[in-house]
Amino acid sequence: MACQLRPALGWVLTHTCRRQALLAPKACKPGVRAVSSNLEKKRSYWQHLRRMILKPPTPPYKHVCQVGDPILRCQAAPVEPAQIASQEVQAVLVTLVRVMRREKCVALSAPQLGVPLQIFVTEYPEKLCYEHPPSIREIQQIHPFPLRVFVNPTMKVLSSHLATFPEGCRSVGDFSACVPRYQAVEVSGLNEAGEETSWQASGWAARVIQHEMDHLQGVLFIDKMDSQTFTSIRWATVHE
Numbered sequence: 001m002a003c004q005l006r007p008a009l010g011w012v013l014t015h016t017c018r019r020q021a022l023l024a025p026k027a028c029k030p031g032v033r034a035v036s037s038n039l040e041k042k043r044s045y046w047q048h049l050r051r052m053i054l055k056p057p058t059p060p061y062k063h064v065c066q067v068g069d070p071i072l073r074c075q076a077a078p079v080e081p082a083q084i085a086s087q088e089v090q091a092v093l094v095t096l097v098r099v100m101r102r103e104k105c106v107a108l109s110a111p112q113l114g115v116p117l118q119i120f121v122t123e124y125p126e127k128l129c130y131e132h133p134p135s136i137r138e139i140q141q142i143h144p145f146p147l148r149v150f151v152n153p154t155m156k157v158l159s160s161h162l163a164t165f166p167e168g169c170r171s172v173g174d175f176s177a178c179v180p181r182y183q184a185v186e187v188s189g190l191n192e193a194g195e196e197t198s199w200q201a202s203g204w205a206a207r208v209i210q211h212e213m214d215h216l217q218g219v220l221f222i223d224k225m226d227s228q229t230f231t232s233i234r235w236a237t238v239h240e
């Protein structure tokens with residue numbers, strides 16, 4: 001089954017965008033979904049009854065899509081600027097921020113919630129940032145930053161020096177790997193009010209931007225990682 005535009009947001013996309021998303025070069029292969037369709041989610045009786053009565057969830061989901069879901073391999077379509085103020089796009093933005101904060105992740109892109117649009121949000125509160133030891137923060141240049149919203153973002157490389165550090169993704173379960181990323185980039189786009197916005201970032205923040213820009217192209221960190229460093233973050237605790 002190829003990547004689909006989810007119905008609730010279909011009207012937000014122009015016909016051009018629709019075709020772009022449907023005919024994207026990274027359109028998913030038919031067999032991908034079939035692998036997971038054999039595994040039915042186990043539900044309690046009450047969950048079963050609830051699903052019988054209520055319809056299945058529609059995008060933007062309140063959960064994060066997992067690797068294998070074709071939506072994560074689609075090239076996201078641009079948002080019509082006039083539609084940023086629409087209820088549908090605003091609902092995507094609100095849900096992205098809500099899920100990002102609930103999941104305690106530093107950023108989230110619209111495809112991760114099942115919406116194939118060029119949108120990502122990012123925020124690094126002090127509380128989360130300072131969970132890292134000072135030495136790690138210093139080496140990886142990890143600093144807190146306020147909430148930022150980017151619609152139709154474009155990225156410019158400011159420093160082609162590559163820094164290789166571990167990163168993970170809420171769409172790739174409990175794994176991490178070292179990924180080389182540019183040291184400094186500038187991202188430009190529109191904010192939640194449809195106004196032009198840009199951000200020059202270096203270190204960890206630059207890494208976050210590149211990771212999210214990749215999501216909008218259907219690329220995951222596992223495509224760029226040093227595969228020998230691919231690690232389950234729970235590898236040590238399984239012995240306990």
Ligand SMILES: [Zn+2]
Pocket residue numbers: 168169170171211215
């Ligand atoms: Zn990710």
